[in-house]
Each structure stands twice: as structure tokens, then as C-alpha cells.
Amino acid sequence: MTNPKTPRLAQIACSRKHAAKALARTLAIQHFAKHNALIAVSFMNPVEHPAYYQNPPIIERVASVYGDMTEETFESLFEDWRSMVQADFPVYEPLKDWQINVKEVTEERIPVFDSTEPILKVTPRFSRKSSQQGFDWSLRCPVGQFTMNMHSNPAQGGSRRYSNLRDEYSKWLPRWLRHFEVGKIRYITLHYVNALSRITVPDFHDSEGNLKLGQVITVFAHIPGEHECLMPPLDCTATVRLVGPPGATLQLTVKDCLTHTTGAAVLVDFVVRIVGEFPADPDRIINLLDEAHAHIVKRFELVFTPEAKASFKPATS
């Protein structure tokens, strides 16, 4: 049930006052861009000069690799892996998922929902801080998967960048591949979670605490027709096949997220997935992650408005 006190996700402000403010901001951005050649170059050619913001709304980056591994190999080697990992990631808090499949079946032309084959899934997870302490870095390693999560706190400057995740991943990936004798890699994913909240985009909230979503992102915020505002549930996903590398796709999701810490917020997720059959070569995998990162950077530039990007404090290095 929606709490009536919950701030609504306001679409672009419709009052004249708000429109004037928005226009003034846009002009300011255009002025800023004109007088900042580096930003303009980075926008035009993000691969050679990737855009960098001091305060992006990114709250988490997740890199994953999925490879061939038998359960027997995993179980035989897990305890040694655990002692190796816990030197750096001391907190062991496995994830428990009690999964229920809900199927719609038709019986005598009456649709009913039936739950069959519920599954208990346990995912080993190590982290530097416990979930109660607010995580930080964590590492998940169920059979055939190696995932590293790096959190950022935009409220405290959000100084972490892809290079931090890359460095740490480059350190642990070869260990995982070697330890579990991984043969082939089936796919990799790189996932960025951006949170649009009063903490990350304070300038884009009105006096009632509504998020002016249409001024922050260029997609999924503009719904044709006459209405007052967007409101929960908001859940939009699009998946595109990328031009390269082969097997690469990008999924963009804009979804509402109401939490105690952020209040009314919208999560903007970018996930690049590259499917193929790759050798278990750490350098090759890191290169694929770099390519995935370049795609996310390009999309970030296009999905966020110039006004929003200016608020993320563009930097030159």
C-alpha cells in the first residue's frame, strides 16, 4: 500500500516558476559546456576521454564472471578458498533465497496461481563489513560465479571509481580462476547502480520533496499525455544489443525504490553483459570488463541530462 506521506516522483515541473528555473539551469549548463572544452570533448568522444564526475550518483558497481565449474570441484576446494578470502573479507554472511516459482496455469478455463518446486538457494558471500554495518566491499562465489561488489557513498564524496573495482577484481579474479581450476568463461557482466535521491540529486527536488525526474534523466520519465506526476510503482526496463563486442547487450532499468535511508528514490541501473566462450584468461576478462565499462560511460552521458551531469561536478582527471 502506498503511504500518503510518501513524496511522489514528480515528473517535470509544470508550473511556470519551475519551467523558468529549469530554463535558467539549462542555459547555465550550455554556458558551462561552451567554456569547458574538456567536458565537451569527453561528451563527444567518451572512449578516448571518458567523462569523470566528482560526485556521480553511483552507489554500487558489480563485476561478475560466470564460468564452467562442477559442484564437486567447488565443494572440494571451497574451504581452502574461504580461508584465503577471509583474510581480506572477514565477514561471512551467505545469502539465503527461499525461491517460490509462481506459475499461471489454466484449469477448466479458470486461471489460478500455483506454486511448484520452491527452491532454497544459498550463495556464499564475504564482505569487509557486515550487512548491519552497511557492507562495503563484498565478494560472492557460488558454483561457477565470481562477483565483486564495490559500494560508494555519494553523500561522502563517492570518491570510488571503476579503477578501484578493476584493481581489486584484477587481484582476486586470477586467484579464483586458478583455485577452482575454471576452464571456460561463459559470460561477464558489469552492473552500475545509480540512486537518485535527496542525497545524490538534492537540487532536483521540489519543496514537497518530489523528485523532478524529467530534469535528471532523458529516458522513461516523459510519458505522453496529461497527468500531474509519475508515482510508484515505476519500473521500466529496456534491453539493447550493442554494436560490439559480439554477444554484448545492455540493459537499462529505471525503478522506484523507497527505503528508510534515502526516502523516495529512483534507481537507474546499467548492466552490460557479454556472452561468449572465452578462455579463463584474467587479462582477457578484464579487457571485456573495460569494454563493458566504456559502454556504461557512454550511456551514462546520454541517459543523464546536461543539467544533472553538471550537478555531478565534472572534473578534468
Next chain:
Amino acid sequence: MIFAPTAPVADYDRNSAECHPHSTPSAMVSKREPVAPKRTVYAFPRTVLPVEGGRLLLRLTRTPRVALNPSNGECEVLNWDVRLPATKAEDLPREMARRFLQLFSKADSGELTEQEQAGWLSILDEVDFQAFCVDRATPHYMEGTLVSGVPHFRIEWHDGTTQKISPPVARSLSLLKPGDEFGAYVKLGIDNEVLAIDRLIFI
């Protein structure tokens, strides 16, 4: 921009991010009669349980079933008599391996009570006990003569039987020449297949 409805669906796992609250799909179901909360049985998809830190594996012949009791928040592995709070479900494999080893030890020394015997039998229905015994068996000291070497190793054992040795195991015999007599600790598998040859000596 085209929309390709026939393209294969990409199976994204967005739950791998920590900051995504895990959400469970919900559905409104109408029943003719009121339904009391009842326990739900979950499949716990595992094929092996690590014993002795993973050096020894207990192979399962059936997917374990875990019953979750909503009234006391406890989960139970059916047929294993293993119960834990649902919040500790990650320890189920460990507790199952412990339960197996406890009953195995008692069965080995003939100390099973009548109730434990029934429990032991139901566990035996769910595991590959023969493979466990083979994996667990200690190597035997055996003597033999190398009949032929690279690439097809054959040994004549002290009882006169001859046996072909598979390439990875035969690596231990690489120093021997045909006709050499040797002694070694030999680990045997099902149907007396040689799984490992260690601590080789000339005799």
C-alpha cells in the same frame, strides 16, 4: 530503432547488487476454505556434501528436501532428522554431513539404537554409500611386476592377476622398466580399479 521480439531473452541477475532490496513476487490467491499456515517444502539443489573440509565428498543420489515451518521459523531436512532455524539455513550441508558421520560411526561400531537405525536407513537411501566407502578407504600395500610400460601400462600383481593402469595413475610408475618388481600403497575403487599408487619401492 527496431524492436526485435524474436531475439533471445537475456537472463539478467539484478539481485547481484547489494543495494537492491530482494523482492519476492507475490500473487493474490483465493481459496474456497480458509487455509492455516502450513509448512512448505523446498528443493535444496545439491549433489555433494563436503566431509573433512572437502577432501572427502558425500555424493547425494536425491535432491534434499527442506521443509520450512512458518509457526516456529525452523527448517528441517526431510529424512535426515536435521533441524535448524531458517536463519541458519546455510549450515544445513554441514549439519547433514555431521549427522551422516555420526550415524556412520555408530553403525561402524554397532552402537545404533533402534530409532537411529531407522534414521540411518533413510539417509542411506539418499546417498551413494558405496562411493563414499571407496573414497574413504585407506590404500593397501601391494606388490607386483611391471609387465609393460609407456604407453600402455600393465601390472601383474602378486596374486597373478594382471591389470591395465590408466595414464594419470600410471605416472607414478614412470621410473620402472618392464620386469621391475615393486611394492606400493594402492588405492582401489569400484571393481578394484586402481585409483592411485603411492610410496613406490623396488623389491
